[in-house]
Amino acid sequence: MNNSNYEIFIPENQTEDIDQDREYCIVKSKINNATFKIGFHEYDKIYSIPGLYEYLFYNRLKCVSPQKICSLLMKAAGSEFPNASDLCVLDLGAGNGIVGEQLNKIGINSIYGIDIIKEAKEATERDHPDIYQKYYIADLARLSDSLRKELKKTGFNLMTTVGSLGFGDIPVNVFREGFNILSTSAIVAFNIREIFLSEKDLTGISALIKKMIDQGILEVKLKEKYRHRFSITGIPLYYMAIIGSKQADIPDTWVQNC
Numbered sequence: 001m002n003n004s005n006y007e008i009f010i011p012e013n014q015t016e017d018i019d020q021d022r023e024y025c026i027v028k029s030k031i032n033n034a035t036f037k038i039g040f041h042e043y044d045k046i047y048s049i050p051g052l053y054e055y056l057f058y059n060r061l062k063c064v065s066p067q068k069i070c071s072l073l074m075k076a077a078g079s080e081f082p083n084a085s086d087l088c089v090l091d092l093g094a095g096n097g098i099v100g101e102q103l104n105k106i107g108i109n110s111i112y113g114i115d116i117i118k119e120a121k122e123a124t125e126r127d128h129p130d131i132y133q134k135y136y137i138a139d140l141a142r143l144s145d146s147l148r149k150e151l152k153k154t155g156f157n158l159m160t161t162v163g164s165l166g167f168g169d170i171p172v173n174v175f176r177e178g179f180n181i182l183s184t185s186a187i188v189a190f191n192i193r194e195i196f197l198s199e200k201d202l203t204g205i206s207a208l209i210k211k212m213i214d215q216g217i218l219e220v221k222l223k224e225k226y227r228h229r230f231s232i233t234g235i236p237l238y239y240m241a242i243i244g245s246k247q248a249d250i251p252d253t254w255v256q257n258c
């Protein structure tokens with residue numbers, strides 16, 4: 001890793017594959033000689049070590065999702081979608097700003113981030129300063145009226161949610177709140193594990209997305225299956241990237257019991 005204070009070990013020789021939300025690494029700190037385990041969903045701990053997120057997911061496990069979503073956004077751009085310079089994006093589950101950096105590379109300048117943990121914002125300020133016009137630490141499941149008003153006033157016409165759906169990350173009520181903040185006919189760009197959409201999974205975010213598509217609340221413009229990354233044991237993990245346009249708000253009643 002590009003940080004000589006730490007040595008990272010990934011337990012890649014497991015006899016059985018472990019699910020994505022149980023993957024972990026062992027970190028050896030040269031600062032205090034401590035050795036500890038960090039789960040791949042312990043984002044607060046991962047972001048707190050400079051370079052660890054990039055090393056694990058991008059260098060070792062070859063994650064391509066931020067680039068994939070941005071390249072599909074470019075592909076979808078044109079007659080129906082506004083030019084990159086006219087887009088104002090809400091990056092939901094923004095993490096340490098890797099998606100923001102890619103959005104900026106394709107010409108989007110108006111980029112706002114939101115994440116639920118303060119370590120994400122701190123890491124963004126450290127790793128990708130000056131990319132986000134504003135970065136909110138907020139739980140959209142408990143959004144105050146004043147923040148909802150502020151976000152709606154911003155006039156977001158694009159929402160990105162990369163690597164954050166499924167596995168207990170962004171729940172349906174949070175996705176709904178983010179989606180409903182967008183202007184009508186906004187673009188929505190996200191990825192989700194392929195099996196979540198292909199299996200008869202009628203719960204959580206899979207069910208919500210299927211229903212949104214079926215009932216015309218989300219009109220899919222582009223859809224592509226691709227290799228999101230490898231698991232720690234080297235198994236390719238396939239995701240679906242979806243670029244669509246918002247046709248209407250998600251009704252409250254759809255997510256009331258989530």
Ligand SMILES: C[S@@+](CC[C@H](N)C(=O)[O-])C[C@H]1O[C@@H](n2cnc3c(N)ncnc32)[C@H](O)[C@@H]1O
Pocket residue numbers: 043065066092093094095096097098099114115116117120138139140161162163164168169170171174
């Ligand atoms: C796998 S990371 C993806 C980060 C970034 N989008 C990327 O692709 O590098 C998932 C992010 O979702 C955030 N997250 C999880 N639950 C959330 C919620 N309810 N609201 C906002 N962010 C959330 C996590 O804190 C974490 O930063």
